[in-house]
Amino acid sequence: RKEVEQDPGPFNVPEGATVAFNCTYSNSASQSFFWYRQDCRKEPKLLMSVYSSGNEDGRFTAQLNRASQYISLLIRDSKLSDSATYLCVVNRAPGRGYSTLTFGKGTMLLVSP
Amino acid sequence: GAGVSQSPSNKVTEKGKDVELRCDPISGHTALYWYRQSLGQGLEFLIYFQGNSAPDKSGLPSDRFSAERTGGSVSTLTIQRTQQEDSAVYLCASSHQPSGTGYPRADTQYFGPGTRLTVL
Numbered sequence: 001r002k003e004v005e006q007d008p009g010p011f012n013v014p015e016g017a018t019v020a021f022n023c024t025y026s027n028s029a030s031q032s033f034f035w036y037r038q039d040c041r042k043e044p045k046l047l048m049s050v051y052s053s054g055n056e057d058g059r060f061t062a063q064l065n066r067a068s069q070y071i072s073l074l075i076r077d078s079k080l081s082d083s084a085t086y087l088c089v090v091n092r093a094p095g096r097g098y099s100t101l102t103f104g105k106g107t108m109l110l111v112s113p
Numbered sequence: 114g115a116g117v118s119q120s121p122s123n124k125v126t127e128k129g130k131d132v133e134l135r136c137d138p139i140s141g142h143t144a145l146y147w148y149r150q151s152l153g154q155g156l157e158f159l160i161y162f163q164g165n166s167a168p169d170k171s172g173l174p175s176d177r178f179s180a181e182r183t184g185g186s187v188s189t190l191t192i193q194r195t196q197q198e199d200s201a202v203y204l205c206a207s208s209h210q211p212s213g214t215g216y217p218r219a220d221t222q223y224f225g226p227g228t229r230l231t232v233l
Contacts (some may be wrong), residue, residue, distance in 0.1 A: 034221070043204055043224035044156070087155070100146065100169065101222060105155035 003027060004104035006088050012110045017078050021107045023088030024070045032091035033064055035073050037084045038106060044087055047073075078111045085109070115139065117225035119205050125231045126195055134190045134228045138207030145182055146208075146222060147190050149201040156204065162188060195232045202227040 006023045013019045025033075033050035048055065050062040050071055061074040071088055085106035092102045118137040126132050138145050147159040158172040162182040173179070177195075182188040192199055206222040 043226050045224070046221050049221070100158060100161050102158070103148075103156040 003092065003102045004088055004090050006086075006104040006107045008105060008107060010108040010110050012112065013078050014112055015078055015080060017111075018074065018076045019078055019109060020072055020074045021086055021088075021109075022070055022072050023104055023107075024068075025088075025090040025102075026069070027090065027092060028066075028069060030090045030092070032101075033062075033071050034089040034101070035060075035062060035071075036087040036089055036103070038087055039084045044103070047086070075109075078109075080111050080113065083109055083111045117205055117207050117223055119203075119225035119228050121228055122226065123229045123231075125233065127233050128197060129194055131191065131193045132195055132230065134192075134203050134205075134230070136188045136190070136205030136207075136225060138186065138188070138205070139209075139223055140186075142207035142209050142223075143185070144208045145188050146206045147180055147188070148204045148206065150204060150227075151201040159190070159203075192230075195230075197232050200230055200232045202229050 004023060004025050011019055035047040035050065036044040037047045038044040048057050048060055048062055050064050052064055054063045059076045063072045073086060075082055085108045087106045088104040089101050092100050117139055120135045124132055143164045145162040148156040149159060150156050160173055160180045161169040164185060177193045180188060180190045190203060204227045205225045208222045
């Protein structure tokens with residue numbers, strides 16, 4: 001099983017639609033979770049961290065289900081500018097007092113007029 | 114404030130040549146990471162530096178790849194005897210992650226714009 005798995009998409013939605021992405025991770029010891037956004041030929045940028053109780057940032061809502069080891073991202077009222085690849089990110093702790101991050105391959109979202 | 118910077122932004126080289134890629138992290142960030150991203154692929158972890166600790170080199174794909182971080186700030190990634198399969202975007206990131214023992218949460222990583230390497 002891959003460390004972080006995502007549906008590559010693309011998800012094609014009209015403006016104003018609600019769209020949800022899921023991501024599964026394999027390391028049950030992971031403690032930090034993030035969604036990053038990557039525009040075409042650009043570097044990844046943090047969209048939001050994901051907290052155990054779930055969290056919301058404007059039109060974006062992130063949820064974490066530790067029991068099932070999946071993370072979700074919900075985007076409401078999609079905008080054209082939301083078109084991008086969304087990367088699910090989970091920390092990996094080699095047990096040496098630090099952790100690094102593992103990135104999923106991303107889910108592509110295309111929002112059309 | 115200034116973000117992570119990388120140079121050059123683009124590098125075209127011939128197979129067999131050595132290349133050096135540079136990363137300047139955000140001031141005060143102790144952790145620095147190198148990744149590469151091939152066309153249409155996800156980010157592949159290469160190496161991690163944290164303060165004065167020994168780097169985590171577990172992601173380096175071969176002994177042709179090496180990296181240094183001098184003075185706890187600027188880092189250079191060196192690829193010797195480049196091959197065509199080395200063509201990718203090389204991304205650097207930094208974070209304000211504390212060092213030490215325990216189980217620290219990974220902090221937010223801020224990425225530079227990347228160096229696009231093309232090996233002919």
